[in-house]
Amino acid sequence: MVSYKELGLVNTKEMFAKAVKGGYAIPAFNFNTMEQMQAIVQAAVETKSPVIMQVSKGARNYANATILRYMAQGAVEYAKELGCPNPQIVLHLDHGDTFELCKDCIDMGFSSVMIDGSSLPYEENIALAKKVVDYAHQYDVTVEAELGVLAGVEDEVSSAVSHYTKPEEVIDFSQRTGCDSLAISIGTSHGAYKFTPAQCTRDPKTGKLVPPPLAFDILHEIEKKLPGFPIVLHGSSSVPQDEVDTINKFGGKLPDAVGIPEEQLREASKSAVCKINIDSDSRLAMTAAIRKYLAENPSHFDPRQYLKPARENMKKMYIHKIVNVLGSNDKL
Ligand code: 13P
Numbered sequence: 485m486v487s488y489k490e491l492g493l494v495n496t497k498e499m500f501a502k503a504v505k506g507g508y509a510i511p512a513f514n515f516n517t518m519e520q521m522q523a524i525v526q527a528a529v530e531t532k533s534p535v536i537m538q539v540s541k542g543a544r545n546y547a548n549a550t551i552l553r554y555m556a557q558g559a560v561e562y563a564k565e566l567g568c569p570n571p572q573i574v575l576h577l578d579h580g581d582t583f584e585l586c587k588d589c590i591d592m593g594f595s596s597v598m599i600d601g602s603s604l605p606y607e608e609n610i611a612l613a614k615k616v617v618d619y620a621h622q623y624d625v626t627v628e629a630e631l632g633v634l635a636g637v638e639d640e641v642s643s644a645v646s647h648y649t650k651p652e653e654v655i656d657f658s659q660r661t662g663c664d665s666l667a668i669s670i671g672t673s674h675g676a677y678k679f680t681p682a683q684c685t686r687d688p689k690t691g692k693l694v695p696p697p698l699a700f701d702i703l704h705e706i707e708k709k710l711p712g713f714p715i716v717l718h719g720s721s722s723v724p725q726d727e728v729d730t731i732n733k734f735g736g737k738l739p740d741a742v743g744i745p746e747e748q749l750r751e752a753s754k755s756a757v758c759k760i761n762i763d764s765d766s767r768l769a770m771t772a773a774i775r776k777y778l779a780e781n782p783s784h785f786d787p788r789q790y791l792k793p794a795r796e797n798m799k800k801m802y803i804h805k806i807v808n809v810l811g812s813n814d815k816l
Pocket of ligand 1: 514578579673674675676717718719720721722761762763764765
């Protein structure tokens with residue numbers, strides 16, 4: 485058993501309290517690779533932002549759980565080396581689906597875990613979340629739980645349909661589980677295809693899809709029921725169309741990929757939403773840079789040559805989110 489405190493990580497408690505009060509949101513970036521980790525840390529240090537580095541079950545299967553944990557420990561030391569003496573970095577489990585997985589992460593030094601029982605019947609979701617909270621709180625680890633179902637596909641989490649969170653359930657759920665933050669469903673979804681063309685309108689000038697707006701009425705009702713309680717938005721990539729265009733120009737095929745418009749995320753950040761999850765945008769930024777580089781340099785084969793622009797492009801995207809969308813810069 486290793487405590488996250490020994491690794492220099494922090495939990496989400498104080499970070500979220502400040503973010504809710506200050507009207508901004510903490511970025512929660514998923515990572516699987518060293519280049520993503522480096523880009524996240526560089527972006528957080530340069531913007532003086534707290535950051536959540538999150539690992540999904542799929543990431544653990546891909547990269548190895550132990551390696552990812554040491555990478556997070558390395559992230560703290562790397563941030564210090566870059567000139568940030570007291571970085572605020574959370575290592576978070578994204579979409580934990582069992583008590584055992586959450587316990588394993590807590591025992592190996594995670595400072596925060598999500599238990600996602602959102603696909604279970606209400607009472608079972610409560611029982612599972614409470615079991616995780618009871619264990620996690622013994623070690624000062626914070627817990628995110630979820631009510632409502634997001635559509636889309638992300639690693640091992642997928643659902644064809646979404647169910648908005650019912651505001652009338654949130655008080656009972658948060659009190660009975662004791663969770664520290666609540667992920668809600670208000671129309672975001674996982675992946676690069678958040679909406680079908682039938683759910684969108686089309687911009688007559690660009691031909692691009694315009695997605696339906698998020699259900700801010702539900703968010704505001706939830707805020708009224710749980711004043712000051714930290715709310716989390718999953719599925720919040722905006723699927724930048726310049727990256728999609730680059731991918732398509734250099735041999736990719738992502739027709740009609742569409743995300744959440746950044747103005748809506750900006751609006752959400754000012755509310756009780758204090759954690760915004762972004763994964764697909766990093767995947768797109770990485771893929772766009774690699775496709776472009778390899779198409780323009782067909783004789784190159786050293787991974788460092790194409791991973792360097794990929795890392796730069798992800799860093800640019802992370803900084804943009806922090807400064808122009810979430811507003812978490814200068815909050816260390
Ligand atoms: P995106 O697929 O929109 O990046 O969402 C990521 C996410 O919510 C991870 O839990």
